[in-house]
Amino acid sequence: MKLHQEQLELRTHGKGTYEMTDQIQERVTKCKIRRGLVTVLVQHTSCSLTMMENAAPAARRDVERFFDKLVPEDADYEHDDEGPDDMPSHIRMVLTRSSEAIPIADGKLQLGTWQGIFLFEHRRDPHRRRIYVTIIGE
Amino acid sequence: MKLHQEQLELRTHGKGTYEMTDQIQERVTKCKIRRGLVTVLVQHTSCSLTMMENAAPAARRDVERFFDKLVPEDADYEHDDEGPDDMPSHIRMVLTRSSEAIPIADGKLQLGTWQGIFLFEHRRDPHRRRIYVTIIGE
Amino acid sequence: MKLHQEQLELRTHGKGTYEMTDQIQERVTKCKIRRGLVTVLVQHTSCSLTMMENAAPAARRDVERFFDKLVPEDADYEHDDEGPDDMPSHIRMVLTRSSEAIPIADGKLQLGTWQGIFLFEHRRDPHRRRIYVTIIGE
Numbered sequence: 001m002k003l004h005q006e007q008l009e010l011r012t013h014g015k016g017t018y019e020m021t022d023q024i025q026e027r028v029t030k031c032k033i034r035r036g037l038v039t040v041l042v043q044h045t046s047c048s049l050t051m052m053e054n055a056a057p058a059a060r061r062d063v064e065r066f067f068d069k070l071v072p073e074d075a076d077y078e079h080d081d082e083g084p085d086d087m088p089s090h091i092r093m094v095l096t097r098s099s100e101a102i103p104i105a106d107g108k109l110q111l112g113t114w115q116g117i118f119l120f121e122h123r124r125d126p127h128r129r130r131i132y133v134t135i136i137g138e
Numbered sequence: 139m140k141l142h143q144e145q146l147e148l149r150t151h152g153k154g155t156y157e158m159t160d161q162i163q164e165r166v167t168k169c170k171i172r173r174g175l176v177t178v179l180v181q182h183t184s185c186s187l188t189m190m191e192n193a194a195p196a197a198r199r200d201v202e203r204f205f206d207k208l209v210p211e212d213a214d215y216e217h218d219d220e221g222p223d224d225m226p227s228h229i230r231m232v233l234t235r236s237s238e239a240i241p242i243a244d245g246k247l248q249l250g251t252w253q254g255i256f257l258f259e260h261r262r263d264p265h266r267r268r269i270y271v272t273i274i275g276e
Numbered sequence: 277m278k279l280h281q282e283q284l285e286l287r288t289h290g291k292g293t294y295e296m297t298d299q300i301q302e303r304v305t306k307c308k309i310r311r312g313l314v315t316v317l318v319q320h321t322s323c324s325l326t327m328m329e330n331a332a333p334a335a336r337r338d339v340e341r342f343f344d345k346l347v348p349e350d351a352d353y354e355h356d357d358e359g360p361d362d363m364p365s366h367i368r369m370v371l372t373r374s375s376e377a378i379p380i381a382d383g384k385l386q387l388g389t390w391q392g393i394f395l396f397e398h399r400r401d402p403h404r405r406r407i408y409v410t411i412i413g414e
Contacts, residue, residue, distance in 0.1 A: 037272050044388050063228060063229055066209070078337055079332050087335060090339060094327075096232060097235065101239055101377055102179060103177070105143060115183050136274065136313065174279060174412075188370050189321060191321040197363060199354055203354075238374060238375045239315040239317065
């Protein structure tokens with residue numbers, strides 16, 4: 001069994017969902033592990049990792065609008081010194097995910113047909129987001 | 139260290155929670171890995187993976203009712219061409235989980251006393267759901 | 277590749293978030309696996325595992341208040357024989373997480389600067405909570 005680790009960087013430019021399935025597949029391909037597991041960790045507390053429908057942009061906009069309404073920016077938060085989008089970002093992160101484990105077979109991520117891996121950015125300003133990928137297999 | 143991978147299929151017949159702890163334990167037992175880790179991925183974006191209380195059916199009905207209310211079918215979604223239960227299914231999936239990692243010791247899943255592994259179906263129609271199991275250990 | 281497994285116990289004294297990053301790092305250090313993956317499972321259905329902002333206590337209180345409001349204790353639950361905080365605890369668990377996978381490099385958990393691993397206790401009474409740690413690596 002082999003182990004490969006790598007840190008990716010993703011630039012975000014405001015709230016929304018950013019697909020990173022291809023970048024993760026690329027790392028799997030390059031490290032030549034053909035069968036095993038990749039785990040992905042988003043190393044932040046104001047953005048999330050999530051699986052999502054990757055074909056219909058309207059579905060992603062509906063998801064984003066749902067979270068805007070469920071965790072509003074104008075609620076009365078105690079922690080409000082980093083701007084109105086800061087505290088909602090931490091709550092949205094807790095409601096979604098930080099890590100996922102995805103199988104690899106024949107050198108390919110074993111995702112469903114419509115399943116993509118996304119970074120879910122909850123902050124308005126541009127950010128450089130770090131994603132840590134660990135691949136275990138043979 | 140050994141690696142075993144397998145795809146399960148689960149048939150669902152409408153919205154609700156379907157326990158699959160026994161099916162996953164069965165795969166662990168058959169592959170003869172006695173100590174390690176099993177990761178489970180639900181390969182869909184309109185149903186979820188979740189841990190849940192496995193003793194009280196009333197508790198599961200309360201969870202299901204909570205999600206029906208939190209993510210209603212009659213909200214005004216932009217993506218609505220696949221029926222009223224489609225867009226809520228994607229949002230409920232984002233609010234819950236796609237993958238989990240569960241330890242194995244003495245050949246058994248190391249779950250808590252009341253902890254079961256469930257597929258959480260968010261669509262009304264019957265579906266064949268694919269679950270990918272990766273077992274790493276010795 | 278080596279495998280190390282250990283069960284931790286954490287005592288909670290009422291609802292709230294309890295950081296356990298240091299206890300998990302300590303297990304990683306002791307087992308001498310320098311590079312790999314640690315997976316953490318909370319073996320309960322009435323408390324959760326979550327990543328969270330670990331610097332600002334006010335941010336954690338906001339998260340806790342958000343969940344108190346989103347999943348209220350005084351809603352009309354069918355499963356209510358274990359007290360008003362029981363059913364909300366199961367729903368809050370489903371909305372958050374049970375397991376996470378965190379990379380290890382140079383013997384250290386590869387978390388982001390403000391990222392901590394927390395147990396999110398949803399019950400009022402004191403509890404002994406069991407957390408199962410699996411470390412795979414070299």
